[in-house]
Amino acid sequence: DQQVKQNSPSLSVQEGRISILNCDYTNSMFDYFLWYKKYPAEGPTFLISISSIKDKNEDGRFTVFLNKSAKHLSLHIVPSQPGDSAVYFCAATEGGKLIFGQGTELSVKP
Amino acid sequence: EAGVVQSPRYKIIEKKQPVAFWCNPISGHNTLYWYLQNLGQGPELLIRYENEEAVDDSQLPKDRFSAERLKGVDSTLKIQPAELGDSAVYLCASSLQGNEQFFGPGTRLTVL
Known part of the structure; x- marks a missing residue:
């Protein structure tokens, strides 16, 4: 029973564009x-x-949005850079325990 | 400041053999975690220590897995005997307070 889900295993974005x-x-x-x-x-x-x-919550090029009613979380990266290419994991805590999603592999192409 | 240190980085063993992983957390971090990460999945908690005490080991397969954190600093995770399905990356993390955990590079275990 997956409590945290990342349904997109991969995402490809052009450099300078937004990654979601x-x-x-x-x-x-x-x-x-x-x-x-x-x-x-x-x-x-x-x-x-x-x-x-x-x-x-915003930190430089990274912004995280939380929609509690939809139980949905998103990470925006603007502008995307080739160095952002990596696997991104979403995680949630309850009582000090971290529960991770499956991860999304982001590829930012020059 | 040194990060979380794990060794070995890679280990290849035959099934039914024992194996041990070692973790040195960030200095001063009282909470230590061991995670298992299978290919294409996120890390899954095996055990959490607050100082020397294992406060959450509900996901640790206790028939073959054991862990200890003597003196509330370094920790070892042991598997005996190893099975083919144990092939994975074993991650150690530590935290001081709050929710942010700092991860080591992991030990990639291959069981043949």
């Missing part, structure tokens, strides 16, 4: 959401997060 990565969840008790970025042969690195009491 989506995430859906089922557990309304989740209180915090995070995005992690992972390069091959490395561990995931924290990118940006949002509390369940907010609907938007």
Whole structure:
């Protein structure tokens, strides 16, 4: 039973354009959401997060949007750069436990 | 500041053999996690430690997996005996407080 779902296994975007990565969840008790970025042969690195009491958080080129009624989370990257090419994981917390989605592989083409 | 250190980075063993992974968390981080990551999936929590105490080991297959965190710093995760299905990346993470966890590079285990 997947509580956090990333239904797009891959996404390809042109450099300079917007990348939108989506995430859906089922557990309304989740209180915090995070995005992690992972390069091959490395561990995931924290990118940006949002509390369940907010609907938007922005950090430079990265913005995370939370729609609690739809149980939907999205990560926007503007403008996308080739160095953003990686696997992006959405994660949610409940009681200190992180639950990850399956990941979306982003490819930003020059 | 040094990150989370894991060793070995890669391990190849035959089925039924034992294997152990080691993790050194970021200095001062009291919470340590072991995750399992299968190909094409996100990490899944195996066990969480608060200092020396395992506070969540509900997803740890206790018939063959064991873990310890002596002195509340380094930790080891052991599998005995290993099965073919254990082939995966084993990730260690640590955190100080709050929700942000810092991950090590992982150990890629191949069971033949």
